[in-house]
Every structure is written in structure tokens, then in C-alpha cells.
Amino acid sequence: MRIVSLLPSTTEILFAVGAGDDVVGVTFECNHPPEARRRRIVSTSSMPEGLTPAAIDAHVAAAVARGEDLYRLDAGALADLDADLVVTQDLCAVCAIDVTLVDDALAHLGCTADVLTLDPHTLDDVLASVLRLGEATGRLPAAQGLVADLRRRLDVVREGVARAADRPRVVVLEWTDPPYAPGHWIPEMVTLAGGECVLGVAGEKSTRVPWSAVLDARPDVVVVAPCGYDRAGAQAQADALVAAGTLPDGVLVHAVDADAMWARPGPRLVDGIEELAGVLRRHRDEARGTQEV
Known part of the structure; x- marks a missing residue:
């Protein structure tokens, strides 16, 4: 073929x-x-x-x-x-x-x-596309094995999140100038990672929003994930937002490899979920330590 x-x-x-x-x-x-x-x-x-x-x-x-x-x-x-x-x-x-x-x-x-x-509009759609490609190319057993492994990894993240006492409020910026709230599978990624996605709707298109909406969302964490940019490109945009004072005071800003692990509907979305779960876990631990002090 x-x-x-x-x-x-x-x-x-x-x-x-x-x-x-x-x-x-x-x-x-x-x-x-x-x-x-x-x-x-x-x-x-x-x-x-x-x-x-x-x-x-x-x-x-x-x-x-x-x-x-x-x-x-x-x-x-x-x-x-x-x-x-x-x-x-x-x-x-x-x-x-x-x-x-x-x-x-x-x-x-x-x-x-x-x-x-x-x-694909959702994570399940993405996994279903793996199976469709496997079937179309005569590699269905391999595709089924890949999907099973991705679901196993998601279950591990889900189990870890289930023990968390709270869910940080998360804003994901799919674009930074102008800002775009996330859609499609990205709100699901935040939820699975243990956060509350306070802008954007799962399964829908990403939408342009004013900066006032970002501020009004009162995020604990801002994930900078501009579509098409790698981690270095996202970090440069995150640094510019922080330097300009655009984001809320005290918010944790985390730049990701959007091109690899957020924008592309493929297996590496699970890598993005695992990474964000670790970021949110550390944020909860630090917040808890501050409260105890």
C-alpha cells in the first residue's frame, strides 16, 4: 500500500x-x-x-x-x-x-x-481515529494495542487525580495575540489532568476571547499552548505575557510543546495530559505548603 x-x-x-x-x-x-x-x-x-x-x-x-x-x-x-x-x-x-x-x-x-x-473533536474521537487508520492499513491489531496502552496510561492519571482534594482553575491559551480559549479535546485534557478548565468547551471549536475574560476566570494556572508552536516558542510567548503584566498576579504560568502534545490529535496528547497532571500536582502541593505555613 x-x-x-x-x-x-x-x-x-x-x-x-x-x-x-x-x-x-x-x-x-x-x-x-x-x-x-x-x-x-x-x-x-x-x-x-x-x-x-x-x-x-x-x-x-x-x-x-x-x-x-x-x-x-x-x-x-x-x-x-x-x-x-x-x-x-x-x-x-x-x-x-x-x-x-x-x-x-x-x-x-x-x-x-x-x-x-x-x-476528531474529542479524545475518544482521537483514539477512534487510531483504530480507523489501523483498519484501513491492515494494522488493526497494532492499533488496538496502541489504544489499549494509551487508555491504560489515562487510567493511571485518572486514579492519581481521584485522590486530589481540589482542582486548580486552569486557563489554556490556544493563542496569545489575540487570546483564544480552547476547544475540541483540550478541555478534556485539563479535566483528566486534575484541573478545572474555566474557559473553553470540550468538543467545540476554540474561540477568541478578550483578556478581560481570562482575568475574570480567576485562574490558578495558565497553560500557554499556542497552536503550531513548540515549547521554546510557547515559552517565549509566556515570558512576554508575564513581562507585560498581562496575566493575573500570582498565577502559575506553564508553557507546553503545543505542536507535539496539545494541538495534534494523536498519541502524544496523552503525554500532554501526563505532563499537566504533574504540574497541577506540584501546584497543589505548593499551595498546601503555603497554607500550612
Whole structure:
């Protein structure tokens, strides 16, 4: 089987279930595992490089308003690869190439590849997508084993959280300029990690909010998780927010590898939950110690 993956998350899943050797085409963002970088790139971004978060938001809003695509599909590369299966998404036009572009390109090329479209909104949806990819690629037993291990790890976190006396109030910033409250699986991640997600709704889209909403939420912890940024990029934005006095006084600010463990609907979401559970546990311990003193 010859597979083209148009999502970084599905590329990760395909390699994780043992179908990596079948992957012949990927996007410019497919960087995990490292060997994925050696596959032919068939999708790139139309966004200029070096933009600030505010400029990125403005560029995306303007492009969407004009009906322009944010990604470019290399139809020639797609034709050369002669794929049997193309994996794409129908979740977010800002995150990856739109499925309609893929369908149109395949029809134009006369390509008969099967198109598997994934649209996860919750953690259960993400795990279900692992099974769908396993089934589509003939790796269902491996996919089932992966899902079972991820659920086991989530159970360990859940058991640890069950013993906690309280739940810190958590604001996750999916973007910082302007601020965006989280949606999709991220509020679930906070809940599973032992926090109370005080902005954003599980299973829904992320939403732009004013800074006053962040302050009014009275968070104990602010998780800086700007979509598409690694930990260093998120840390730089977190540091800027702290230096500017934008966040509430005394709040714990934690920057995460959003690109790897929060924004991509793949196995590493569980890594993000485990990390946040540790952060919130330490926050509770420190708060308890302060109260005792």
C-alpha cells in the first residue's frame, strides 16, 4: 500500500501502528517521528514566514474572509506518488489542507486512491481515529494495542487525580495575540489532568476571547499552548505575557510543546495530559505548603 498523509497527527499514528514504510507522501509539518521528514512533501503553507502571532491571526482572518486557501497541494507530486490511500481531515481549514481540495485534485488527476477523512473533536474521537487508520492499513491489531496502552496510561492519571482534594482553575491559551480559549479535546485534557478548565468547551471549536475574560476566570494556572508552536516558542510567548503584566498576579504560568502534545490529535496528547497532571500536582502541593505555613 502507498499512503499519502496530509496531517502531522495521522503521520505519527501511521508510523506508530507500523505503517510508516507505506507512507510515501507527507506535509511540510510532518516532523514526527524524524524519519517522516524523508518522505516526499506534497503540501506546503501559503503563509509568509516570520510573522508574529498577531500578524498570523490577521493573515488567517483575511485569507478566510477572501475564501483563500492557507495550504498548497502539489498535485504533480500527488500524481507521481500513485497513492492507494490519502488521509486528510475535515476539522479545521487553518490546521491542514481542506478535504475538498484533495477530492478536486484527485478527480482532476484521475486518481482512484481511497480518501480517508478524519474529524476528531474529542479524545475518544482521537483514539477512534487510531483504530480507523489501523483498519484501513491492515494494522488493526497494532492499533488496538496502541489504544489499549494509551487508555491504560489515562487510567493511571485518572486514579492519581481521584485522590486530589481540589482542582486548580486552569486557563489554556490556544493563542496569545489575540487570546483564544480552547476547544475540541483540550478541555478534556485539563479535566483528566486534575484541573478545572474555566474557559473553553470540550468538543467545540476554540474561540477568541478578550483578556478581560481570562482575568475574570480567576485562574490558578495558565497553560500557554499556542497552536503550531513548540515549547521554546510557547515559552517565549509566556515570558512576554508575564513581562507585560498581562496575566493575573500570582498565577502559575506553564508553557507546553503545543505542536507535539496539545494541538495534534494523536498519541502524544496523552503525554500532554501526563505532563499537566504533574504540574497541577506540584501546584497543589505548593499551595498546601503555603497554607500550612
